[in-house]
Amino acid sequence: MRLEKYKQETWLCNHCAMCAETVNDESGWYKTCPVYRQLGFEDSSARGHNTIAFYLLEGSLKYSKELADCIYKCTICAACEEACKPLGNMVASIGGSALKTMLPSIMSALGEALEPIHSIDIMEAMRADCVALGLQPEPVKKMAASTERNYNPYEEPHANRLKWAEGLDIPQTADTVLFVGCTPSYKRQEIAVSTAKILKSAGTKFAVLPDEWCCGSSLLRTGNVDMAEKMIRHNVDLLKEKRVKSLVTTCAEGYMAISRDWPKIAGELPFKVLHISEFLAQLISAGKIKFKHRINSKVTYHDPCHLGRVMSVYEEPRAVLKAIPGIELVEMYPTKHAAWCCGAGGGVKDSNPDLALDIGTEKIPLIKETGASVLASSCPFCKANFMDVIDKAKEPIQVKDITELVAESMGV
Amino acid sequence: MEEAERGKLAKDLEGIVGAKYVRASDVTRWTYAIEDFAGSFFYPLSARYGPPDIVVKPHSAEEVSQIVKLANAHKVPIIARGGGSDMTAAATPLKEIGGMILDMTDMNHIIDFQEGLNAVRVQPGIRWGELHHELSKKGVTSGVRGPHGFLGATLGGGIGGNCLSINSPKYGWLNENILNLQVVLPNGDIIETGSLANTNVKDWYYRYCNGPDLVGIFLGAGGAFGVITEFTLRTYPIPEFSDTPAYTFPNIDSQLKFMFKLEWYGYVTELWGIAFFALHESFKKIIGPLLGERDIVILATEAYDKDVFEAQKKAIDKIAKEFGGKVLPVEGLMRALGTSIIDTTGWMGGGTTGKVMGPNESSTCSIASTLKWERVVRGVLEVLKKNEDALSGGIPMIGAEHFFIFPLFLTGGGAAQSVPFTPVDFSDPEKLKKAQELYEEIMEYYLDSGAVALYRVGKESQSLMKRFKPEYISFMKAIKKALDPNNIMNPGVLGLGLEEKE
Numbered sequence: 001m002r003l004e005k006y007k008q009e010t011w012l013c014n015h016c017a018m019c020a021e022t023v024n025d026e027s028g029w030y031k032t033c034p035v036y037r038q039l040g041f042e043d044s045s046a047r048g049h050n051t052i053a054f055y056l057l058e059g060s061l062k063y064s065k066e067l068a069d070c071i072y073k074c075t076i077c078a079a080c081e082e083a084c085k086p087l088g089n090m091v092a093s094i095g096g097s098a099l100k101t102m103l104p105s106i107m108s109a110l111g112e113a114l115e116p117i118h119s120i121d122i123m124e125a126m127r128a129d130c131v132a133l134g135l136q137p138e139p140v141k142k143m144a145a146s147t148e149r150n151y152n153p154y155e156e157p158h159a160n161r162l163k164w165a166e167g168l169d170i171p172q173t174a175d176t177v178l179f180v181g182c183t184p185s186y187k188r189q190e191i192a193v194s195t196a197k198i199l200k201s202a203g204t205k206f207a208v209l210p211d212e213w214c215c216g217s218s219l220l221r222t223g224n225v226d227m228a229e230k231m232i233r234h235n236v237d238l239l240k241e242k243r244v245k246s247l248v249t250t251c252a253e254g255y256m257a258i259s260r261d262w263p264k265i266a267g268e269l270p271f272k273v274l275h276i277s278e279f280l281a282q283l284i285s286a287g288k289i290k291f292k293h294r295i296n297s298k299v300t301y302h303d304p305c306h307l308g309r310v311m312s313v314y315e316e317p318r319a320v321l322k323a324i325p326g327i328e329l330v331e332m333y334p335t336k337h338a339a340w341c342c343g344a345g346g347g348v349k350d351s352n353p354d355l356a357l358d359i360g361t362e363k364i365p366l367i368k369e370t371g372a373s374v375l376a377s378s379c380p381f382c383k384a385n386f387m388d389v390i391d392k393a394k395e396p397i398q399v400k401d402i403t404e405l406v407a408e409s410m411g412v
Numbered sequence: 413m414e415e416a417e418r419g420k421l422a423k424d425l426e427g428i429v430g431a432k433y434v435r436a437s438d439v440t441r442w443t444y445a446i447e448d449f450a451g452s453f454f455y456p457l458s459a460r461y462g463p464p465d466i467v468v469k470p471h472s473a474e475e476v477s478q479i480v481k482l483a484n485a486h487k488v489p490i491i492a493r494g495g496g497s498d499m500t501a502a503a504t505p506l507k508e509i510g511g512m513i514l515d516m517t518d519m520n521h522i523i524d525f526q527e528g529l530n531a532v533r534v535q536p537g538i539r540w541g542e543l544h545h546e547l548s549k550k551g552v553t554s555g556v557r558g559p560h561g562f563l564g565a566t567l568g569g570g571i572g573g574n575c576l577s578i579n580s581p582k583y584g585w586l587n588e589n590i591l592n593l594q595v596v597l598p599n600g601d602i603i604e605t606g607s608l609a610n611t612n613v614k615d616w617y618y619r620y621c622n623g624p625d626l627v628g629i630f631l632g633a634g635g636a637f638g639v640i641t642e643f644t645l646r647t648y649p650i651p652e653f654s655d656t657p658a659y660t661f662p663n664i665d666s667q668l669k670f671m672f673k674l675e676w677y678g679y680v681t682e683l684w685g686i687a688f689f690a691l692h693e694s695f696k697k698i699i700g701p702l703l704g705e706r707d708i709v710i711l712a713t714e715a716y717d718k719d720v721f722e723a724q725k726k727a728i729d730k731i732a733k734e735f736g737g738k739v740l741p742v743e744g745l746m747r748a749l750g751t752s753i754i755d756t757t758g759w760m761g762g763g764t765t766g767k768v769m770g771p772n773e774s775s776t777c778s779i780a781s782t783l784k785w786e787r788v789v790r791g792v793l794e795v796l797k798k799n800e801d802a803l804s805g806g807i808p809m810i811g812a813e814h815f816f817i818f819p820l821f822l823t824g825g826g827a828a829q830s831v832p833f834t835p836v837d838f839s840d841p842e843k844l845k846k847a848q849e850l851y852e853e854i855m856e857y858y859l860d861s862g863a864v865a866l867y868r869v870g871k872e873s874q875s876l877m878k879r880f881k882p883e884y885i886s887f888m889k890a891i892k893k894a895l896d897p898n899n900i901m902n903p904g905v906l907g908l909g910l911e912e913k914e
Binding site: 008 | 440
């Protein structure tokens with residue numbers, strides 16, 4: 001069992017329930033786990049999942065279809081881990097790395113106390129065990145089977161991966177590569193198109209690769225570890241062969257996978273990785289983005305969980321939005337580290353589509369409270385789910401990726 | 413419970429609360445087989461505890477009443493559960509008896525708050541963070557701020573488990589702030605106590621009226637006599653001025669006298685002490701060179717008026733000097749961090765508690781007279797040192813193989829808390845067993861000392877029961893029998909309701 005590795009971790013959870021439902025005005029939390037908010041029983045919270053893991057290791061529980069159905073409802077939004085490291089966050093907010101240099105003995109004494117219980121790793125290990133036993137939900141099996149055949153989870157032919165780029169005249173060799181990802185390539189192509197147009201207009205020399213495969217993130221999140229490794233190794237070999245120096249991705253999930261997961265599997269990456277929001281912020285600072293049109297709208301920004309909580313990219317997307325003439329950026333509450341998940345992550349959009357919609361729908365009152373007419377994000381998964389949510393709720397709210405707003409203002 | 417019986421019970425429960433709020437699957441049931449873990453690491457593996465037979469989420473007193481009547485008909489025990497962080501297994505089912513968990517977390521609403529009333533009326537499933545959030549919008553506070561590090565804890569759980577709270581030195585324990593209760597009795601009747609016992613009183617909250625104070629028997633009772641479905645809690649204006657001064661003292665005697673006097677005079681809101689002698693060598697090596705071998709006190713003080721606040725701080729300083737105190741300049745640091753010892757609910761939660769303190773036997777959580785605290789702790793240290801081999805590994809903190817520390821939290825009412833925090837190698841069954849024996853020895857020592865009272869009783873009350881006077885036990889059993897003849901209300905809690913098994 002992959003779960004064996006986390007035996008000590010399951011013992012250290014002190015069951016304080018902050019991962020399930022924290023409200024803390026001082027640290028900006030208003031409720032923690034999106035799935036617990038919907039389902040309400042212990043087995044839908046990280047604390048419950050850790051308890052399941054504990055009893056799997058102890059022997060009272062066995063892997064089963066029922067257990068798999070339960071754990072595949074988690075969106076892997078990592079709010080549980082964020083809430084689980086209040087001391088770590090406090091230290092980080094006063095300059096964690098500086099303190100490590102200034103007060104090495106005290107910081108080393110604090111040791112793992114600054115780390116959360118790694119509930120996501122525990123969850124992913126349980127899912128990997130479920131996959132090994134063939135217990136994962138059918139949509140997850142289908143997604144993996146498609147990825148094995150087509151290198152994307154959507155049953156789309158690999159040959160169509162760059163169909164969105166037709167007529168854009170994008171080279172296939174350059175120091176900088178736009179790693180498009182499966183969702184912008186096949187489902188939310190407007191994000192890929194906007195990004196390419198912005199980069200071209202800003203004078204960035206970049207390439208897209210027809211032999212790009214799935215980044216592996218969805219596979220890793222759903223327990224398909226071996227197949228994820230195959231995808232990751234292919235991509236890394238390809239990028240090495242092309243001698244790529246920097247890689248830009250439009251997808252929050254892909255950015256997390258490439259930055260955090262790829263090195264664990266393929267070793268240190270010989271290229272720099274940037275999320276499009278970071279790259280755009282750099283281009284704006286360098287004066288390479290020329291905005292032509294005002295967008296006179298109140299916009300609120302949804303932090304994608306894997307870009308924000310996991311990768312700590314909070315300010316760059318906001319800087320990009322603030323730079324667009326006419327946009328008034330307004331914040332939801334809770335926001336940033338405590339932002340509510342869109343509901344689509346962790347394979348939930350496939351395995352439990354109604355749950356994904358219910359979680360996303362919960363966010364509508366937060367959006368409306370800001371008075372915003374546009375909900376911006378920087379993740380194609382979040383955009384896709386919110387489009388379904390808003391469509392179902394028939395709310396007059398537009399859902400846009402930050403690249404679309406930038407492109408619109410640039411007039412490209 | 414047999415599957416057929418479980419199925420029948422589930423169907424009946426669904427008829428009361430709806431199918432969405434009933435769960436009988438193995439996976440769900442096992443997630444209710446554990447409460448606080450760092451505090452009670454023996455229970456999950458103990459032969460005594462196991463999962464419930466079924467879990468149900470009620471939404472009103474009327475639903476609870478129907479569930480209780482159903483439980484009587486099926487002779488199935490009922491265990492009301494809040495945030496699930498009790499340290500004494502109060503809401504964990506006994507393996508041999510099982511039962512039905514009433515997960516109260518959907519009964520989490522504020523029922524009434526009116527300007528001019530010094531009370532808020534709430535349901536028991538409300539969590540501390542939510543209460544603070546809602547009350548602060550109205551410019552008031554509950555005074556007591558809940559248990560350290562457990563923002564997910566519910567107030568109902570705190571009432572049933574006798575919750576010591578942040579700010580207890582000023583505001584008393586949680587249960588001292590309860591005014592009225594609404595309780596579903598074991599026969600399904602719904603009663604209200606205090607001012608609300610009068611049918612004409614709807615929204616005025618007072619405890620000591622209309623005859624005897626019947627609130628008390630339900631507080632700290634772990635649901636043995638009924639299920640609390642509403643309560644009123646005192647509220648206070650939010651103090652405008654607050655600060656976090658700290659001092660060091662030349663010896664434990666001065667430290668304790670200072671703490672005692674501050675609380676007695678009503679100058680402190682929250683107060684912690686660290687006794688140098690009770691620290692493990694690893695900690696002494698860090699603190700010794702910085703502060704000398706002195707004992708530390710850090711406190712929160714607050715007031716509504718600036719002049720009163722300044723005068724109070726001056727008075728505290730004067731008392732500190734009287735006992736040889738030296739200022740420890742943490743005030744500015746705390747202000748810079750935007751925190752105080754009152755905010756510990758936030759930063760002590762999550763992985764922090766488990767990873768810093770490690771699994772510790774918090775069911776030994778106990779209080780002693782502040783002035784006798786040193787004697788009690790020296791006794792426990794002897795027990796720990798004698799059995800130090802049982803306490804190795806487990807926690808990475810400072811790389812210590814063995815350590816124990818007694819933070820001295822003042823708990824109000826002239827009492828101080830004494831908690832051994834110790835690492836145990838839980839991967840080694842032999843060491844785990846030894847650690848359990850060690851904690852039982854500590855518990856026995858506490859109770860033999862005559863200076864200590866366990867304040868969390870729950871289902872780990874065997875040692876305490878042996879010390880109760882027979883008349884007291886008979887009295888409790890008589891109440892139990894009168895109220896709950898079928899023994900369905902959380903059997904095992906307070907040592908009650910197990911007669912048929914004995």
